[in-house]
Every structure is written in structure tokens, then in C-alpha cells.
């Protein structure tokens with residue numbers, strides 16, 4: 001729910017002012033040209049209404065054929081000019097609109113990249129997609145609505161009303177009596193439209209959410225035959241949006257009967273009183289027809305202007321959402337002005353670190369350990385013990401609440417995030433491959449990498465041979481989630497990506513958990529090569545994968561409860577020894593059983 005302060009910050013007038021000041025003003029030259037074109041088009045419309053009077057008089061009163069011919073020629077010229085002017089302002093406004101959409105999309109995307117991990121774990125990713133698309137479009141819609149209304153409609157109205165007043169001031173006065181009641185009715189509808197617009201927007205966002213979630217989890221959806229469940233979810237969302245859209249249509253159209261009746265009254269007055277003046281007072285029929293033409297032509301722009309508030313309020317829902325995204329302070333504020341991390345020895349140390357993701361629930365409690373330079377240090381322990389959290393703090397996805405996380409004696413919070421992350425190569429549990437080719441995915445580790453570097457990295461990760469076996473080799477597309485590759489192949493491409501980064505610190509998070517023995521062996525060999533000579537911190541669930549580690553820390557309850565080499569820990573007969581025995585037993589049993597750690 002939005003607070004009262006937020007509501008004040010996002011009042012329609014505030015949003016409109018910000019839109020123009022922050023997004024519209026930069027395009028003022030194009031807007032000025034567009035206004036000139038709109039003024040020309042409006043002038044043509046008004047003048048054509050004025051000319052009708054002359055046409056009628058020349059035809060019926062003066063019976064002047066050459067005069068009628070001239071009027072015909074002028075009409076062609078007028079409409080051609082109007083066509084050119086309409087083309088001009090339409091193209092200009094579209095160009096400005098497209099630029100504003102693009103700028104907003106860039107701004108929202110840049111904002112998202114400045115957010116920390118906490119921001120994303122609290123929200124559903126599709127929320128951003130809905131905001132990115134709907135918000136950016138709504139900004140353009142609002143600006144164009146206002147520009148078109150003030151430019152095209154208001155200028156046309158001013159021109160046509162001028163013609164009406166020139167032709168018959170008294171009749172004009174009587175015809176305008178319908179305006180005040182029409183405005184009163186429309187005012188009442190605006191609030192309701194805004195409310196329905198918000199709920200319509202949220203429904204639309206949920207449709208995108210369900211769609212994206214289903215696509216991302218399509219394997220699970222199919223494997224668990226969840227199609228009916230997903231269809232029901234989708235149907236419910238679509239039905240809600242349809243319901244809101246119908247409601248919006250009803251409310252939006254509710255004014256029509258009254259507006260049309262009032263319009264009919266005004267036209268009837270014009271016809272009766274104007275006809276009476278022609279018949280009884282000798283006014284020229286040209287005047288009368290010109291007035292009626294101007295009146296009828298003014299009817300549409302007047303209706304559009306009267307409904308402007310409704311249209312605006314419906315579009316402002318999206319603008320508010322857009323500004324809410326852009327206004328919130330980034331949770332990972334830029335810190336490039338901090339000194340860069342200077343890696344000398346490559347020593348990592350956690351000193352009595354406390355941390356909680358949420359409120360009072362501590363995840364790390366007095367976590368202390370050292371990863372010695374150039375050595376393999378393993379973190380093992382039960383699921384939820386805090387192993388991945390150690391990585392999160394080391395890469396500064398989150399900051400420790402107490403204690404120190406140091407690299408070569410420098411506290412990580414005192415150096416810039418960029419310089420810290422540049423020194424770390426990370427291979428995660430889930431291998432994420434970006435849309436693109438194998439080559440591009442490896443090169444993400446080092447933008448601008450040469451062909452030789454890419455091949456060397458792939459060879460280092462034992463990936464070169466299988467990549468070359470693909471018909472397209474390094475140019476093989478790997479799809480949005482790398483679906484065409486096996487788990488082991490994806491892992492090795494991820495390791496190649498870490499290889500090419502050539503960072504002094506390596507973080508490996510349970511990279512072999514999902515692999516069969518053969519793939520696991522290949523990936524382990526690749527990881528061993530990657531680790532050689534670098535400081536490596538590895539999270540492992542299957543203890544045999546790190547039995548050769550230089551030092552193993554058992555992480556339990558948010559701190560390191562035991563540490564030592566594999567053999568020493570076994571000899572100690574503590575928690576590590578228990579885990580190890582349990583895992584051995586699991587492996588001996590034919591039925592799959594849950595590993596004791598993780």
C-alpha cells in the first residue's frame with residue numbers, strides 16, 4: 001500500500017510537471033516545430049469551415065460559377081496543406097515519443113543494475129519487466145496526449161470557435177451553455193478511472209509474471225504435468241484484466257449518453273435559432289452553414305479535450321510506477337570513488353563476522369577463518385549453515401554487520417566493489433549462460449578477449465574438444481539458458497569464463513553437484529587446473545570432491561566449528577568425520593538417500 005506522502009509525491013499534476021521538466025524539455029525544438037505544424041493544420045480546418053459560408057453564398061445567393069471554381073481550388077490547396085502539416089507533427093511527435101520510451105527503458109535498466117542482490121531477492125523479476133515496458137510507454141502516452149490536446153485539439157477549437165463567433169456571436173453564446181455540465185460529469189469520473197487503471201496495470205504485470213515463470217520453469221512444468229495449474233493461474237489473471245478492462249470501458253463510456261445528448265441540444269439550438277435568423281431576419285445562408293460546419297467540426301476536438309483528464313489519469317498509473325522505480329535510492333550505491341583493492345598475497349580472512357539477511361535472524365555468528373594464498377580452502381557443513389553467505393559477503397553482495405572481511409588486510413567495504421569483484425572469478429551452483437554463442441559466453445569473463453585467449457581458456461577448462469565437436473564450434477548458440485548443452489558442458493564453459501578472467505581469487509560453489517560421475521570428473525579436473533596457484537575457496541557438499549583441500553572448514557550455525565586437513569579431521573572424529581561416514585554409507589546403499597550435508 002502506498003503511503004499518504006507517496007500519494008502526494010505522485011499526484012497527477014506533480015507527475016505531469018516532472019514528465020515535462022525531466023523528459024520533455026530536452027526535445028523543445030522538435031516540439032516547437034510540431035506545434036507550428038499543428039497550428040497550420042488547425043488553421044486549415046478553421047479556414048475550411050469559414051469557406052463553407054462563401055461556397056453557400058456563391059452557389060445559392062450570387063450563383064457565381066467562376067467564384068465556385070476558385071473556392072474549389074482553394075479547398076484542394078487547404079486540404080493538401082493540412083495533410084502535409086499533419087504528416088509533419090505526427091512524425092515529429094512519434095520521434096520524440098520513441099526517444100522518450102528508449103530513454104526510460106535505458107534509465108530503468110541502468111537503475112536495476114545499480115541495485116544490490118537484496119533488492120532482487122525481495123521481489124519477483126517480472127515486476128521489473130512489467131514496469132519497464134508499461135512505464136516507459138505510459139510516459140510517452142501522457143506527454144503526447146497533452147501535446148496533441150494542447151496543440152491539435154485546442155488550436156483547432158480556438159480556430160473553429162473564432163469562425164463561429166465571427167459568423168454569429170449570439171448563436172455562439174447559446175451553443176456554449178452545454179460545456180459546464182459536461183465538464184462537471186467528466187470530473188467525477190476521473191478518480192474512478194485512476195483506481196481501475198492501477199488494478200488493470202497490476203493484473204497486466206501478473207500476466208507477464210506467470211508467462212515468464214512458466215517459460216523459465218518449463219522443464220518442471222512439463223515434468224510435474226503442471227500445465228493445468230499454470231493454465232488456471234494464467235486464466236485467472238487474464239480474466240481479472242479482462243474484467244478491469246471492461247469496467248474501464250464502461251466507466252469511460254458512461255459519459256457518452258449525456259455528452260452526446262448535450263451535444264445534440266447545442267446543435268438543435270444552432271439549427272433552430274440559426275434557421276430562424278435566416279428565415280426571419282434576412283441573415284445569409286452562408287453565415288448559417290459556416291457556423292454549423294465550424295460547430296460540427298469543433299465537436300470532436302471539444303469531446304477529446306473534455307475526456308483528456310480521463311485518458312491522462314489512466315496513463316498516469318504507468319508513469320507513477322515508472323517514477324517509483326527511478327526514484328527509489330539504489331541499494332548498491334556507486335562506490336567507484338573508493339580506493340581500488342590491491343591484491344598482493346591473495347589472502348582472505350573473515351574476522352568474527354556477524355550477519356543477518358533479515359532483521360534479527362542471524363546467519364553468520366562470529367565467523368572466522370583464513371584462506372591462505374595460493375591454497376585450496378574448502379567450506380563444508382549442513383545445509384543453511386552459512387557457506388554461500390560467506391561468498392555473498394566476500395563479493396559484497398551484502399555487507400557484514402559486525403567484524404571484518406579482508407583481502408590482503410584490506411577490509412572489503414573500504415575498497416570499491418568493482419575493484420574487488422575484478423579480482424574474483426566465481427563459478428556458481430547454477431551455471432548461467434547468456435543468450436549468444438559459446439565464444440561470447442566465454443568472452444564475458446574478459447570483454448575484448450582475443451581468439452587465442454578464448455581457445456586457451458576453453459582448453460584449460462577441458463571444454464575445447466567438445467566445443468570443436470559441435471558443427472558450429474565456438475559459434476554454437478547456447479540459447480537463453482544454454483538448454484542445448486549438457487550440465488557438464490555448461491559447467492566447463494562457465495569454468496572457461498572464470499579461466500579467461502585470470503583472477504587471483506577463485507570462488508567455486510558446489511559446481512559438480514548436478515553431474516554424473518564422468519562429467520564430474522571432467523569438471524573437477526577443469527576446476528583443479530583453474531585453482532592451481534590461486535587462492536581458491538570452494539563450497540562442497542560431497543566431501544570426496546575436496547578431500548585434497550589444503551584446509552577444510554566445517555561451517556555450522558553461522559561459524560566455523562572445525563578445521564584442518566581431510567585426514568586430520570577424520571582422525572579427530574568430530575562433525576566432519578560423522579558427515580564423511582554418512583556420505584560413504586549413502587554411496588554404498590543402492591537407494592538414493594539425502595546427503596548429510598546440503
Ligand SMILES: Nc1ncnc2c1ncn2[C@@H]1O[C@H](COP(=O)(O)OP(=O)(O)OP(=O)(O)O)[C@@H](O)[C@H]1O
Pocket residue numbers: 121357358363381382383384385386387388389390597598
Ligand atoms: N537472500 C536471502 N534472504 C534471506 N535469507 C537468506 C538469503 N539467502 C540465504 N538465506 C538464509 O541464510 C541461511 C544461510 O544460507 P546459506 O545459503 O548461506 O547456507 P548454505 O550453507 O550455503 O546452504 P546450502 O548448503 O544449502 O547451500 C539460510 O537459513 C537461508 O535460509
